Amino acid sequence: MEFSPFNHVVKLCLQGMDMEDKGNHEEANKLFLQGWEEATNDLEKFLAAHYISRNQKTASNKLKWLETALKHALKINDDTVKSAFPALYSNIAKCYEDLSDTEKAKENYELAKLFKDNPSDKGPFYHGTKADLQVGDLLTAGGNSNYKSDFKMNHIYFTGLVNGAGLAAALAKGDGPDRVYIVEPTGSYENDPNLTDKKFPGNPTRSYRSDSPLKITGEATDWVKPNPEDLEKFREKLADSKGQIIN
Incomplete structure (x- = not known):
């Protein structure tokens, strides 16, 4: 669900x-x-x-x-x-x-x-971006946040929801097409503390982060793009957010 x-x-x-x-x-x-x-x-x-x-x-x-x-x-x-x-x-x-x-x-x-223990989610996992990447490439921490410019992230983020990764791709910086890659964590990972038990109970978006690289194992094409009106409202809500990113 x-x-x-x-x-x-x-x-x-x-x-x-x-x-x-x-x-x-x-x-x-x-x-x-x-x-x-x-x-x-x-x-x-x-x-x-x-x-x-x-x-x-x-x-x-x-x-x-x-x-x-x-x-x-x-x-x-x-x-x-x-x-x-x-x-x-x-x-x-x-x-x-x-x-x-x-x-x-x-x-x-x-x-x-x-x-209360480690995430039980075993995937499959996805990462949304506008970058043109290949199977076997590694995604690593240290990139800029999609939500706060010039903010370097200490972790690489991913999700168990393909449409959630699609939303992340739509919000990502860059001019390329929205891409959703199938990824495999190479190390341990945790629930994203920026989302877990924040607005919604638990981690319903199945959002995770790791300080180890993610390995690209394929690309997902069967996902639903957010419509432009919903996407614009989502961007406005993010722009109005006063919350601090837990890095």
Whole structure:
């Protein structure tokens, strides 16, 4: 199941987060509830329930929505949501603590610890760029960020979502055509901390980084280009972002 920033429910959640940032939690919750009502699959329901839980005033209501989010995440149970399990179980455990159920709190804290390890994602992996590269070439750290000019990156970034790599290619600097390469990590890698548990729970974009090179093993051609209108909105949102890059 593939996460997309252009998905209708995801857009509603993003609008809700904007309302939260402005302190308008009532309007934010309306948008999250709209997302829940219009969700058509487990990933959309998981995301909407997660955000509804954040605006609940009681531990019991928060727990209800967190456990609803967990129920849908477990139905997916793939690398789109596995990275969300540590925080999800920890938040559920905190609710049980607040409700004085120490046994349930301990059980969920243990589950959070169980899921908090290295990424389980085994690929295939993709890297989006405008560079003209060949099979066997190595992609290395030290390039400029696509999101902040003149910012040298200490890691090389990649994703398990081919369309996510396509979006990265569209955002990449350069005049060449958008290219999505199939890559193989040559060393260890980690969840991208710039995205993991930031706006969305876990690492739904399956975004990773490594300080070791990526080896190009092929080129992907079966991916969906973002439409120009969505791409322009995405660029505007990035330009307005005040966040710092974790390098």
